[in-house]
Amino acid sequence: MSVAHNLSASISSSSSAFLVPTDFNSTTFRPRNVPVPAKSFRICKCVAAPQEQKTAYKTKVSRNENMAKLQAGYLFPEVARRRAAHLQKYPDAKVISLGIGDTTEPIPEVITSAMANRSHALSTLEGYSGYGAEQGEKALRAAIASTFYKNFGIEDDDIFVSDGAKCDISRLQVMFGSNVTMAVQDPSYPAYVDSSVILGQTGLFQKDVEKYGKIEYMRCTPENGFFPHLSTVQRTDIIFFCSPNNPTGAAATREQLTQLVQFAKDNGTIIVYDSAYALYMSDDNPRSIFEIPGAKEVAIETSSFSKYAGFTGVRLGWTVVPKQLLFADGFPVAKDFNRIVSTCFNGASNIAQAGALACLSPDGLKAVYEVIGFYKENTKIIVDTFNSLGFKVYGGKNGPYVWVHFPGRSSWEVFSEILEKTHVVTTPGSGFGPGGEGFVRVSAFGHRENILEACRRFRELYR
Amino acid sequence: MSVAHNLSASISSSSSAFLVPTDFNSTTFRPRNVPVPAKSFRICKCVAAPQEQKTAYKTKVSRNENMAKLQAGYLFPEVARRRAAHLQKYPDAKVISLGIGDTTEPIPEVITSAMANRSHALSTLEGYSGYGAEQGEKALRAAIASTFYKNFGIEDDDIFVSDGAKCDISRLQVMFGSNVTMAVQDPSYPAYVDSSVILGQTGLFQKDVEKYGKIEYMRCTPENGFFPHLSTVQRTDIIFFCSPNNPTGAAATREQLTQLVQFAKDNGTIIVYDSAYALYMSDDNPRSIFEIPGAKEVAIETSSFSKYAGFTGVRLGWTVVPKQLLFADGFPVAKDFNRIVSTCFNGASNIAQAGALACLSPDGLKAVYEVIGFYKENTKIIVDTFNSLGFKVYGGKNGPYVWVHFPGRSSWEVFSEILEKTHVVTTPGSGFGPGGEGFVRVSAFGHRENILEACRRFRELYR
Numbered sequence: 024m025s026v027a028h029n030l031s032a033s034i035s036s037s038s039s040a041f042l043v044p045t046d047f048n049s050t051t052f053r054p055r056n057v058p059v060p061a062k063s064f065r066i067c068k069c070v071a072a073p074q075e076q077k078t079a080y081k082t083k084v085s086r087n088e089n090m091a092k093l094q095a096g097y098l099f100p101e102v103a104r105r106r107a108a109h110l111q112k113y114p115d116a117k118v119i120s121l122g123i124g125d126t127t128e129p130i131p132e133v134i135t136s137a138m139a140n141r142s143h144a145l146s147t148l149e150g151y152s153g154y155g156a157e158q159g160e161k162a163l164r165a166a167i168a169s170t171f172y173k174n175f176g177i178e179d180d181d182i183f184v185s186d187g188a189k190c191d192i193s194r195l196q197v198m199f200g201s202n203v204t205m206a207v208q209d210p211s212y213p214a215y216v217d218s219s220v221i222l223g224q225t226g227l228f229q230k231d232v233e234k235y236g237k238i239e240y241m242r243c244t245p246e247n248g249f250f251p252h253l254s255t256v257q258r259t260d261i262i263f264f265c266s267p268n269n270p271t272g273a274a275a276t277r278e279q280l281t282q283l284v285q286f287a288k289d290n291g292t293i294i295v296y297d298s299a300y301a302l303y304m305s306d307d308n309p310r311s312i313f314e315i316p317g318a319k320e321v322a323i324e325t326s327s328f329s330k331y332a333g334f335t336g337v338r339l340g341w342t343v344v345p346k347q348l349l350f351a352d353g354f355p356v357a358k359d360f361n362r363i364v365s366t367c368f369n370g371a372s373n374i375a376q377a378g379a380l381a382c383l384s385p386d387g388l389k390a391v392y393e394v395i396g397f398y399k400e401n402t403k404i405i406v407d408t409f410n411s412l413g414f415k416v417y418g419g420k421n422g423p424y425v426w427v428h429f430p431g432r433s434s435w436e437v438f439s440e441i442l443e444k445t446h447v448v449t450t451p452g453s454g455f456g457p458g459g460e461g462f463v464r465v466s467a468f469g470h471r472e473n474i475l476e477a478c479r480r481f482r483e484l485y486r
Numbered sequence: 487m488s489v490a491h492n493l494s495a496s497i498s499s500s501s502s503a504f505l506v507p508t509d510f511n512s513t514t515f516r517p518r519n520v521p522v523p524a525k526s527f528r529i530c531k532c533v534a535a536p537q538e539q540k541t542a543y544k545t546k547v548s549r550n551e552n553m554a555k556l557q558a559g560y561l562f563p564e565v566a567r568r569r570a571a572h573l574q575k576y577p578d579a580k581v582i583s584l585g586i587g588d589t590t591e592p593i594p595e596v597i598t599s600a601m602a603n604r605s606h607a608l609s610t611l612e613g614y615s616g617y618g619a620e621q622g623e624k625a626l627r628a629a630i631a632s633t634f635y636k637n638f639g640i641e642d643d644d645i646f647v648s649d650g651a652k653c654d655i656s657r658l659q660v661m662f663g664s665n666v667t668m669a670v671q672d673p674s675y676p677a678y679v680d681s682s683v684i685l686g687q688t689g690l691f692q693k694d695v696e697k698y699g700k701i702e703y704m705r706c707t708p709e710n711g712f713f714p715h716l717s718t719v720q721r722t723d724i725i726f727f728c729s730p731n732n733p734t735g736a737a738a739t740r741e742q743l744t745q746l747v748q749f750a751k752d753n754g755t756i757i758v759y760d761s762a763y764a765l766y767m768s769d770d771n772p773r774s775i776f777e778i779p780g781a782k783e784v785a786i787e788t789s790s791f792s793k794y795a796g797f798t799g800v801r802l803g804w805t806v807v808p809k810q811l812l813f814a815d816g817f818p819v820a821k822d823f824n825r826i827v828s829t830c831f832n833g834a835s836n837i838a839q840a841g842a843l844a845c846l847s848p849d850g851l852k853a854v855y856e857v858i859g860f861y862k863e864n865t866k867i868i869v870d871t872f873n874s875l876g877f878k879v880y881g882g883k884n885g886p887y888v889w890v891h892f893p894g895r896s897s898w899e900v901f902s903e904i905l906e907k908t909h910v911v912t913t914p915g916s917g918f919g920p921g922g923e924g925f926v927r928v929s930a931f932g933h934r935e936n937i938l939e940a941c942r943r944f945r946e947l948y949r
Contacts (some may be wrong), residue, residue, distance in 0.1 A: 083754025087663030200550030291546025367656035
């Protein structure tokens, strides 16, 4: 629906939100601190007719000041907006999206059949089910525990099934509340920082350093092998740590994770470990933080079927909160998280849970590994391409993201250059934090012909 | 999984959470202020072996003080816990659950077929889709707008599709933040109050009045026809208002809702209107707050397919945030809500969305109304039963809940009496707020033979 359409509709209503001086479009809001490409497509601003100039009614509810701290639209909708604007400018361009890490390959039939069967069953008396446990179906919790955490001492009831890791990150933040401090890898998946801002854990955005106050940014660069110098990291209550990392693709080694757990233990810190890409690992690094002895006392782990089984749209993830993890007063963290999922959530879709259970069957797992193998081949093609062009390339081996270095250049500038000249959408590294400046993330999620074509265009642009 | 099992497992791990003096079980926590039935089943408390007596490791992260304010387990898990304990005590009892409002009838095939088809399509190149818009698929947003809000000036992009109204209530609370004040109907669906407590909007629980500080409880009793005396209601930033009401079943009239909107307008208040039971209405009352002129400037509406199409387990709801609704500084509320759904959520399951779209097709709607009609017949059976026994009964006509008055008695006591003597699970009215004391809510969601059998047992107990 175009803005022009919105405006004509609002003219017939009793007030006009378009007197508010913002580019308001419910899907893609323009952020305030992202440079506008000089030639980008802009929808013309219509001037409201004179009879509309009366002041719009405002409630007396103050806007949440934490929301106002957010500096830009969430990264990926902004990338999508740039893509849409590019398509408006070049309607005939064959745009290839290697930006948002969105899966493209069909879900293996053994999994979709299970979901279809569950759907059909819901129209039978025997197969119908209403509200499930907010924590997930027992069989699925058990299958997740035995598939991913066997021998690590994680029990079925430590697993909380959800509609995705991103959603769980916010629920964890709601549980922690406003008074905790947090650290993130820099760069990192923006949901950690943004949810922290929303919950009021941070100070204002400091434009000079491109950081929010009170967040500890743990620099992860080629210089330190993408693992933070923990000796220089200030103590925080929470550490968000993603390995294999989004966006850098770097995976922490067993030694590094052992250091991290020890660091958390020394500081009484809780690690929120995001292992959403664990099955992409080629090296022999831990696939779960719970492989590290003692981690159950300091760590939560969140993960997802999104990148394993193409469930980005189906929505199914999980979070592990071991009962050994205690707040300072001895209260079990899992007990509060259970209260959060019971109060703020109502369980993942039963159909999606049936799909997840099928993923963990022998045939399902085999199919899942095939899809992952396909994306890993894509990754290799992209890595080889940039390597052959003389770029320093990171990631790729243990995760589905390739982290390409453009030293001395602005990420958004490179993003725009690539988009303008090759019609390929990437993600600007600085969108993941100031440590990502000078990098661009290329996602390996795509049909093979698109990956090959994108690489052909990259070679043409940068040869 | 039993506590005993948990204990044996934890003995082999490096620490024991069971040194913490709580009945910790991830599914059903014992709340602290709910009286324990004298004869209720208790799992025996094992004493940890001596070598386990070392102090468990505790992090230095302070527990969120708002979580600590919560007085009991979320109501419905507590009811489920009582049900489970009853079943342990009477393993052969044929327990009938008219407690949590959980749908029991199969989903019409026209809807499940659409979900099965979407599932199958996900394993094809043409039918696969990954991340969808966080706000929902365009076709579904359009169908919701035209089915439920035609002629009310609600546009497609005012609709935010979600995984359920309960989840949206929490997301709205996250958006509002800690500094707003709120009012609720008393009694009301406990998710409003509990999410408000979690977000830090309230004071401590005041045991003498059974209320949280800083929440305005708007008494809704037979004396005021279940509509609050607005002249005695203190101004708050937010008013949660559910009509047809859960638990009382009362529906506000057009005149009452016009008063409510005017009250909000005078006070600059935002109404969060929960219309999850709107299609159960028999009387000619508004089915949406947006039927009231001017409501778009003061109201949000949240609703769900749960009780319309048996989607309690499928998970699909929506929230309407009109672009005319502005914070005090003129900032559109929808813009912040869009940021919340983009950051803290990732869209509802695409399969569930396909089901919702099918619900709104001509055949789907017809089937939905048939299911609703069935539950309405159940309601009448329950109402007639309690009426014939001489009870004062409310609700039932416009909602799927029957609100039975037991003057002078404690709700939990009546709940226990009914459970003990009839093996029927109901919900104690006081679980919905102090205004619900002396009432019991009987849900009309059930197979017909169960409803008839429950009513037979009620007649036996109370004749």
